[in-house]
Amino acid sequence: MSYYDDMIQMSGELRNIERSLSLLAWDERTYMPEGALRGRAEMKGILSKMHQKILTSSKMEKCINELNKSKFLDKLDTVQRAAVREMTRNFERNHNIPDELIERIVKAASEGQAVWTKARKASDFSMFIDALETNVELRKEAAEYIGYENEPYDALLDDYEPGLTAVRVNSIFKPMKKKLAVLVDDISSKEQPDDPFNGKTFDIEVQKRICSRIAEDIGFDFNHGRLDDSVHPFTVGMDYDVRITNRYNESDLSSIFSLLHESGHGMYEQSIDQNLFGTPVGKALSMSYHESQSRMWENFVGRSRNFMDYLYPLIIDEFPKLGEMDPDVLYRTVNRVQPSYIRVEADEITYNLHIALRFDIELALFRDEITPAETEAVWQDKMEEYLGLRPDDPAQGVLQDIHWSSGAFGYFPSYALGNLYAAQIFDSILTDIPSLYEDISKGKFSKLGTWLKENIHQHGKIHLPEEMTKKLTGETLDFKYYHEYVKDKYSDIYQF
């Protein structure tokens, strides 16, 4: 079966180039000296070029064409057929895009980020309009080469979540927006709990010690991973080597939740079956599924009342000055709901509204319903509509996220879908592991880790997201689980 072997061999080459690019990216954001940026761009450029060359080679085309014929396909087992499906998908998404367009996209992304950094610093959206326009136009152009059924934006969504469409996202987000707005209203009439962290400082070395301990306790494998510092927390997966990063503020303990978030990503990467490494299915299912794992550990586990029983002694031991708190106070403190300008600082309820706003704008841009120049005003209007806040400072509004500056349109929905997936899957897990919350109180996380590994992680990309969701929960993605979860939780906390 030499076509299949050839495809797997090329897949291994591609994966090893990806691993190298991942190490470059990790290094760039952790240890790289500033003056190295120019050489780094060249390195990434050459490796990406070699990747594209192998992926779109005539040898690859031949393998894929042959393997998709039933005389070959019928002889393959489930995993092999999934491998052919994924490689075909990769090939088809990429082989039509002209090299010169890729070069323009890479250049616009790099320039866009530089312009965005300046515009954000100057709090001046007008400085960013041209770069935004260029990036939108280039992605529209790319969408034509990638192909789509209904509309160009779908070609971009599909990159992060195979098969996802704007229509589908809208059908989920519309009721979500309405129902979350009701909850925001319910809570806004209630009194906010005191913030016992207010005015205190927390030694960063001690925070790091606590975070390492938690990562170890929940199952992050330091023999195949690392935890480092970076300005924005992130995870890179290189199969046998998975690296997470975290940041620390002296004024709060938010580092614990970003640690849980990145560990969730990291443990997903670490639990993929090693036999799949290097094959087209040796990766996580989709961006939304990845996010479901990080948000599950951060919120469904980490912000649960039971987690406070585990966490409280850990932090009181290191920060005795928090002694006046008890686990209940800690629970309410880490679950404050309050509309705010910044997505990455948002609570569980308002977070998804931040995402809905971004999705609305992206879709309107790609449907030519608004122009890039109008984006700031639309942002302000939507913020007011969804969260009752109107950002005058674009650095606190339309310029807060890096994504658009590099043309990463279609990415944002994954964040909210991840939350929704997490709720729906967690519901199934609670049925399978009735002792889960008790275990969490005791700092025992291994049953949950094993469940996630056996049911999701180890299978890589063998199944498609929809298929996996049905397998795990008996139905396709539905907002009702998330809705139930936040309603129950916050009506209890805020007493409504």
Add this chain to the structure above:
Amino acid sequence: MSYYDDMIQMSGELRNIERSLSLLAWDERTYMPEGALRGRAEMKGILSKMHQKILTSSKMEKCINELNKSKFLDKLDTVQRAAVREMTRNFERNHNIPDELIERIVKAASEGQAVWTKARKASDFSMFIDALETNVELRKEAAEYIGYENEPYDALLDDYEPGLTAVRVNSIFKPMKKKLAVLVDDISSKEQPDDPFNGKTFDIEVQKRICSRIAEDIGFDFNHGRLDDSVHPFTVGMDYDVRITNRYNESDLSSIFSLLHESGHGMYEQSIDQNLFGTPVGKALSMSYHESQSRMWENFVGRSRNFMDYLYPLIIDEFPKLGEMDPDVLYRTVNRVQPSYIRVEADEITYNLHIALRFDIELALFRDEITPAETEAVWQDKMEEYLGLRPDDPAQGVLQDIHWSSGAFGYFPSYALGNLYAAQIFDSILTDIPSLYEDISKGKFSKLGTWLKENIHQHGKIHLPEEMTKKLTGETLDFKYYHEYVKDKYSDIYQF
């Protein structure tokens, strides 16, 4: 001139793959988690394969064949001609070697290192004999494909120092061995100075602070570089990004000298003309020249009496308990000469005898005058002959260095040649910069840095080593400079 442009483009691709491999190597020895080794080997394998593919491609062959015709060559300037010469050399050293031999070499190197680690730990040379034999045989085989004029070993020497031959090394090492032995004898009859470091401990964080300060003072550019920890100090150059590492013992201040050594390597890499980056001449001249720079900073500068005037206040400030010393005592302490078993701990005089011993054995192996199994006995005999010591423990003898386990034969001579080059070049520098030693006392190193940059570093590989030596010193490499240097220095210290 499209052949030249094509060659330069391929050279840039090769260099960017090399940079990526360098980052992988740096990471492997600094931050990589242990369990990542397997994936790392695959990554290196794929990148090396792509490197070999471009280097030996038919496109490269065509470019080189055409560019070496006088109708093209005559139109090129000096730098371009040097670029063609270097790329031709690279191509010719590599294009005949069959892929399967490269695979066997890589495999034997990796297995050899694993076996060596175990054998060294067990202090059992017999465990290592087979691996040594395999590595020798594979390199002999490779030498036939690489080509040589006189004997196979020359093909390996030439890899580290273009044009170097065994006959030439012998003609330098023979008088060197005799004259250094006389000095060792002279000193061994004298009393050793007290060691004021003995029994003291030196906080490692403080040592790191001192080392960073020194690196900065002598001119290492932290905007284009880093200093990290590793088990064995090393330097990797990635053009815009040059990283050095260091190790620290609590019981002494040897970290200062390994810092000077690696900074010497690092500053060479940092001072190559950026316009040459990515071209075949955008690298250091040779391994020996590289070593001349590290040893110059470590010994000719760092172990000079004048450097003590700069260093003394720096370390007394941090370690007041050394207050009973004065710069003279410090000078004698860091210049103790004493035959010892371990190369990397050897002083300036005995160091070269350690190298001569290794060269003798390598040459005998490649001339089939001894078998790998006899190596331990020959080592013991030669140690006794050159240094008056007979190691019973092979971990202190024939198994101490990693080089042979990965087949790096022909590398060792560069260390001694580096010392000799350093002496000869330093002699010229002292003529050009009469105030050099006074400057060193004051901690002013920029004139020296500028001299090295302007006369050596920035030129990359434009000149051949012999040519460069003549340009700098008026003659080819001659042991007499080193001999004068150590004779003067140590007859003063040891009063003979």
